[in-house]
Amino acid sequence: MTVWNFSTGPGTHALVVGVGRYPHLLGGGGTPFPDHGGMGQLTSAPVSATAFADWLTSTYQPPTHPLRSIDVLVSGGAPLTYQPAVAGAQAQVVERATFDNFKAAVLRWYAALSTSPDNHAVFYFCGHGLAAGLQTTLLLEDFGDVPHAAFAHALDFDRFYLGMDPCPARTQCYFVDACRVASRTLFEIDTFGESVLTPSRKHSTPARRAPVFYSTMLGTQAFGRADQPSLYTSALLKAMKGAGAMRKGNAWEIRPTTLLTALDDLLAREAEAAGATQNCNANNVVDFPFHRLPSPPEIPVTVSCVTQVDLTNAVLRVVGGATPHEHAASSPPWNLVLPYGTYEFIAAPEGAPPDTPRHVHTELVFPPHTEVVLPCP
């Protein structure tokens, strides 16, 4: 059991799962599962889960629902010792993400959430996933260890999600970082894994707020980088810094609708930079304050020019905010991250005389992403 309880009272309870080691898939060293479908080991998943847990314990700051507990399961190459970034929290060796451990963690999590309708649930999974049409199955570490029970140690995510409906905590947020590539086997076997929780025959009331943020569209892959956070998790954590924020009074809050917009944008950019195509997807998006930023949002900004003829090697100067910013000489477009505010963007060829006409434009930098197009001088 690797759960950290920080305090009592209504608040947020998180379950974070990262599965990188699959003994029965390619390269896992165990008896290979016959229908492995080409799936192998993932070095990105444990790093991604740890990065998300770090963010939760160090930065996550919901307006009214502080983090009360976090349960972490990680299957990597070697046992992981994890210490949350919370004062007084002890380091522990993290349990592996086998199905039995996962099941026990879900039941603990559910029990903690059941203590108050004001509790918030956060669920994060990074690992292998499969899909058959609209249904998604997530694979735990011991997937494939029973040769004749293909999906014995896989999670039927859709039924699990429905099974969370009776949970007294009416605000739940799910992050699923896994492929959703169609699996013929999945359909032919006519099972989608185990759900741990059984859906009730009725929807519970009041209706829950329970958005699900998937890392990829149905039928497509999600990507990671070796030993680094996945593209989705990288984009998610960037969005939490401000791109997914909206202003409420004097505060900036991350809300599901704005988070989705930012995530969509940031993930597409992460993927493009990695030479991949990946677009996120979400279900049941409804607004509520998920996280409050401790400082003004940091917003991605792209600066380009109407014409680039004289700017093949140019200097971009950004005036505004705390200090002027000068970008090293290069060709547009320039990709920056700036705090919310109004800035003057000035570009000129490197080494140009002072009286050379500049490309100048003033723009409000606002979440989720601001594109600045400099006019001709």
Add this chain to the structure above:
Amino acid sequence: MPVELRIHIDGEEHARGTAISTTVRNLADGEGQEVLVLVGDVARVQLEPGQYLIEASLPSGERLRRPADLREGAPPVDVSLKPLRAPNAKLSRQHLLMPAERLRPAPPPPFSPLLSFTGVAGGTKTRVPSRPPSSTPPPREGHGYETERPYEEPPFFGALGIREEAPLPVVSVLWRNPRAPDPTPTTAALAGERDLQDQPFPDRLPFLSHDGTLVTYALPRPPGPLPATGTLVIRWDQQLVLIPVARWEGLPGSSADARIEFVVNLSTQTVSAMVADPIFGPILGYLTSGQLEKAAHTLRTAVPFSRLERDEHDPFAAAISALVLARTMLSGNSEHEAKWYEWLRFLDKDAPHILELIKSHLPKVQVEWRSWVHLLTTWTPNIPDTAILEGWLRLTDESTDTDEEAAEALACFLQAFQRGVPYFSVSLRMLLDGLLHFDPGALSQDQREPYRHALRTVRQWATWVDPREPFTTLRIPRED
């Protein structure tokens, strides 16, 4: 003293009137209000002086943004927004409603065409390497099934990468009388799969326009005087695409005679259907793309409820409206109850027993929307989507928690299944989720086998469905 803000969204003649839900946000406190802007028109809003951000979200996913500085005593401020994705001259309003990737050629394959190819003996066709060449970025680590699978052969001709002229698919329409006790035409089409795949159809559709990548079609008038529903059947070499659609009758005084248009993208082999209705086209687009708040706002602002309350009007417009209403009411956002309150009117004369059942337990607005959806279900005995809604109502009815009520909910889902493939992809998701609520082991012997059959079939539909499309678009591999 308020200052007038005038918002204008630029658009071609054929896109005029398309409703776009637009947010006007005060930058000082973050508070926002929704304004419905019709493309080509000017929406006027009276605001307190201050700095604002105007953001229009198109159903296609594109966002148009401009700041505005409203100063005390200043004249009205004009903000003009222009969609960046220029419409293809052959299209009407598809560029506003559909994701951009649906309307452009497929991206180039993830390798350079100048790198080595393995030629296929005896021909000019080339085969790509089974792994990306070393000069491409290192392979990403996929979290799924296909990471180690060889790349599939792309539709390329020759080492210079000249794209083969894509052949036009065979496009047909099958008509059904919606008042006949038939399931939806798509179900019938699925049942006659071999005929669909191998035999010619008499009514092969002519296209409206063709630019080498995009081919547009319009649903023709059904034969005979009765209203009819149809299934678009698009046959490619490797796949069959089936889309159940209904002729859009239109609402009196607003969008009569809107056409169902669809675009076949030869490059990506995708098919996108839309209703060319300036109000319901965007509503359905918002609903499908997950912009539920935008769908709800557009519906409440642009469509008086009185236009939907009787079946002599367009039942499909009513079904879309009910989907938006139900999805928002079940989203957990309590603010919606108040917002819908003014939109709904109390209806009770046609279903007093249902109302009596729930009236004593639920707030008035709950009674109103539930009663309307119930009536809609009875008005449209051949539309699966309304039976799905009825099943969801019963699953969420707070007033009862009995075996009978659960059985009734299941009966609604099974009835929906009998009615056939839902018209809207959102409904198919709801049907699948609805069925998943039940444990076959806990069902009676009579229910168990129909349930298993329905779940198996709906899962099959869900395997084929393209969830990005508003109408249920089933892409069926030919070997299936």
